[in-house]
Amino acid sequence: MNDLPHIARGVDHVAYPTFDPAGTVRFYRDVLGFPVVHSICAAGWGPERHPDFIHFFFDIGNGDRLAFFYYFGLEPFVEGGPQGDSYSRFAEDVPLFFIRSRHLAIHVDGEDELMEYRRRLDGSEWPVEMQIQHETIESIYTHDPNGYMIEITRALRPVTxxxxxxxxxxxxxxxxxxxxxxxxxxxxxxxxxxxxxxxxxxxxxxxxxxxxxxxx
Missing domain, CATH: 1.10.287 (Helix Hairpins)
Structure with missing residues (x-):
């Protein structure tokens, strides 16, 4: 058993790379309604040959943030389509379930809020792909413009x-x-x-x- 004191206060931010900052902003700010709350213009950061980049953040509620890196001059790894989890291209036999296990889940208060997000997504370029009731939660799923799986979830009951x-x-x-x-x-x-x-x-x-x- 772990007897260490619990002093963390949640997620500061989760960060992903993007080749499509315009689509990313449309999805998170204009469809889901998450405001942009911070950005960093990083010129000359990092080791030699590290490209300049923008690091920008969305407020996803409860003081938590979702962030993206856009690297100037970095070309997509493959032609066309989203680049999410593109590291998997190095192994052709990586199963889809393994790739999809990497995802972000955002919590909402109840069924009304979940259905509001479903309405927004279904009216956008990124409609809901699945709606599932798990053991203690109900979730909707889609992929963002970068190919990352996004889950929005509500509790069906408290965890005992x-x-x-x-x-x-x-x-x-x-x-x-x-x-x-x-x-x-x-x-x-x-x-x-x-x-x-x-x-x-x-x-x-x-x-x-x-x-x-x-x-x-």
């Missing part, structure tokens, strides 16, 4: 303390099995069951202690 406990059990089990000879889902679930048995006595003791404190 029991689910937090389950998440920590799952991760502890994962860390145990990935160092073994054959990591698999079956091995993870078996190890997780072992951890539940190993820790049950400690949980029972904590529950009894807590009940005694409340009773006093």
């Amino acid at each position: 303390p029991q689910e937090d406990l389950d998440a920590n059990l799952t991760i502890d089990a994962l860390l145990d099995v990935v160092v073994g000879p054959a990591p698999s889902m079956d091995a993870l679930l078996a190890r997780k069951a072992e951890l539940i048995v190993e820790r049950a006595a400690d949980w029972q003791h904590s529950a009894r202690t807590g009940a005694e404190v409340i009773a006093r």
Whole structure:
């Protein structure tokens, strides 16, 4: 278990490169309504032969920002189409699910807000591609002008303390099995069951202690 104090305060910004700053601004500012809140004109920064660039930021709510780099004179890596996750071109056998696992999810308060973003996207050049209800959230997905997958999501219900406990059990089990000879889902679930048995006595003791404190 990690006993370090939690002193971080969320995301300052997530940053991506873009070959299409005009499309990027249309998508995030003019369609989604995220204002531009900061920009950096970087001339002569970085090591030798590093191009000049603009680093610009959108406010995506809650003090968090989404940023992009546009490098002057840098040509797209391939002809035509968006360049998102273009590093994958170095391996022709990279599966699509692996590429799509890299995405940005933005949280909204409820169904009305989610459907408002769906309305904006469906009326734009970047309509919603999927709408899915997951275990505890509902999400819409599209790709931005750069080819990056963007998810907008709302909570269907609160996550319970029991689910937090389950998440920590799952991760502890994962860390145990990935160092073994054959990591698999079956091995993870078996190890997780072992951890539940190993820790049950400690949980029972904590529950009894807590009940005694409340009773006093």
